[in-house]
Amino acid sequence: LHRAVLAAGVPVLPLRVAEVRQDGAGVSVPGTGLRSRWLVAADGLHSRVRRSLGLEAPTRGAPRYGLRRHYAVAPWSPYVEVHWGSDAEAYVTPIGPRLVGIAVLTTRRASFTAHLEGFPGLAARLPPDRAVTSVRGAGPLRQRARTRAHGRILFVGDAAGYVDALTGEGVALALVGAEALVANLRRGTPGRYEADWRRATRRHRLLTELLLRARLQPALAPRIMPTAARLPRVFSAAVNALA
Structure with missing residues (x-):
């Protein structure tokens, strides 16, 4: 753009x-x-x-916040995935041959790492040392x-x-x-x-x-x-x- x-x-x-x-x-x-x-x-x-x-x-209503980070990991799917948790959703977006974006939307104020731990299957695919950007957030x-x-x-x-x-x-x-x-x-x-x-x-x-x-x-x-x-x-x- x-x-x-x-x-x-x-x-x-x-x-x-x-x-x-x-x-x-x-x-x-x-x-x-x-x-x-x-x-x-x-x-x-x-x-x-x-x-x-x-x-x-x-x-009105409970405020929602968004957090995102990118990982140098090969996408395991060509599609956007939505992982549904008790108080958050995690969105996985394939960006390049060796890059995925992870976005978390939630009403709970906590760190990106803490939220990712709520999705153990997803967290297992994302070693901390493969993070290539800092955490960015927005909200409410x-x-x-x-x-x-x-x-x-x-x-x-x-x-x-x-x-x-x-x-x-x-x-x-x-x-x-x-x-x-x-x-x-x-x-x-x-x-x-x-x-x-x-x-x-x-x-x-x-x-x-x-x-x-x-x-x-x-x-x-x-x-x-x-x-x-x-x-x-x-x-x-x-x-x-x-x-």
Whole structure:
């Protein structure tokens, strides 16, 4: 993506945006000399722009966190694996001929090593000395924005609001939102962006929310994977709907 941006001739400026100001004609970034007709804020899960404008909305439920690390281990499967634990899920993604990524999503605050120990079969495949990156984390994952369009400032990607990484569709959602945003700016209908964003992401938000609620219910969580195994067509339909 970075190479594509550079190839398209888009300038990339290594600046930190702490404040933005807008008027009827455009948006400016104090201290940088930058001004534009529109500002697209794609600054991530904990958007500084969203926070500075007071557009964060309260969330409910137990906060969830994500941790990830890469290991120099040959993938044992060409597929993404999901390992289901009592209070966490571990996602295994084949990245290269000798590299796998491990991501853990959980409500329990603990180290990556402690969480990995909860999946002994997976941990046995990942010797500690084969770790090639440090542990990176993010959270709480659920973020709500009061609006996607605030005057001439438009939010997209995780900055527009986020439910959970449970279904692994973050990049896809960002691209869907970006498509709706650009289409409305080209048509001169920025006021329609909020409704178009909601329409484009509704199915994913609903299905992810339902699955997450079930996951966080002690009586339902242990039944999810056995049910998926007994009803593969229903499970496949849900996965295809999210994709």
